[in-house]
Amino acid sequence: MVRLPNWLGDAVMATPVLSALARREEFFLLGRGFLEPLLTSFPGVRGFIPLENGRWGVLRTARKLRAYGFQRGLLLPNSFSSALIFFLAGIPERVGYATDGRSLLLTRRIPRPDVSLHQRDYYLELISRWGEEIEERDLKLVLSRRSRDRAARFLRGLTFPLAVLAPGAAYGPAKRWPPERFRALAAELCRRGFSVVLLGGAEEARAGEELARDLPRVLNLCGKTDLAEAAAVIERAAVFVSNDSGLMHVAAALRRPQVALFGSTDPRATAPLNPRAVVIRKDLPCSPCLKRTCPEGHYLCLREISVEEVLLAALEVAEC
Secondary structure (H helix, E strand, C coil), X not given: CEECCCCHHHHHHCHHHHHHHHCCCCEEEEECHHHHHHHCCCCCEEEEEECCCCCCHHHHHHHHXXXXXXXXXXXXXXXXXXXXXXXXXXXXXXXXXXXXXXXXXXXXXXXXXXXXXXXXXXXXXXXXXXCCCCCCCCCCCCCCHHHHHHHHHHCCCCCCCEEEEECCCCCCHHHCCCHHHHHHHHHHHHHCCCEEEECCCHHHHHHHHHHHCCCCCEEECCCCCCHHHHHHHHHCCCEEEEECCHHHHHHHHCCCCEEEECCCCCHXXXXXXXXXXXXXCCCCCXXXXXXXXXXXCCCHHHHCCCHHHHHHHHHHHCCC
């Protein structure tokens, strides 16, 4: 059993771990339910068990796992609760980083690295110290025929080349380039012959409607796809533009030409691992602050990124 990270981007950055495990055995995944469509087609995955939510979610999840009789459990998140689930489920071998006060719940306590690592390498270091051989470090996603067919239906009627924009980011406003600039970028791309698709979760649906308003070649799919379908749309993109977000890492795993906009977060830890990616950030004294909201209230790290420089970067890397 592999306990996945909670967030989309982290889960995608953990796919090299899944590739390493798949070389010698099958395994189950435990994670938040929205990740299931994206990862069930991954090599080696025998099944996906969604985490139970609510007050008694830990106990209900542990009870569910106990019925399977898992013998080994790998914990990718650092949280105490993730280790508690494996402990209560009676999994004999429980492997994870010794952090968040959970050492007594683990049978293999791996010390945290004492150097700063990219998040992908943080996960790989865990299984390397556990004894797994790391042969491949690339991010990987495997899309199903169903998700590709669904994406084709969503995109029916659009002309190519396709530019996909993801204006959201779950962490907070200090990661989000202003929506009016995404709208201006969409308009400029349309003028240059692109059709534009907006992707994001249900929480971005209304913002997507505003971004697409009165732009005839812009399709808003925010909140209308699952993650596998969104990935299949990104797979068809000539260029992908986003904030530092989960979908940014999906585009990186699919090796699409992309432009990634960074505000409060640090690209040394979460940059897209994609040779076709361009990262745009401003080297300010206050950045990266790693805050959800700007402590100074000015969001200069994002506001100093102009539409013109993002457009030029997108046109330079676009596959068309």
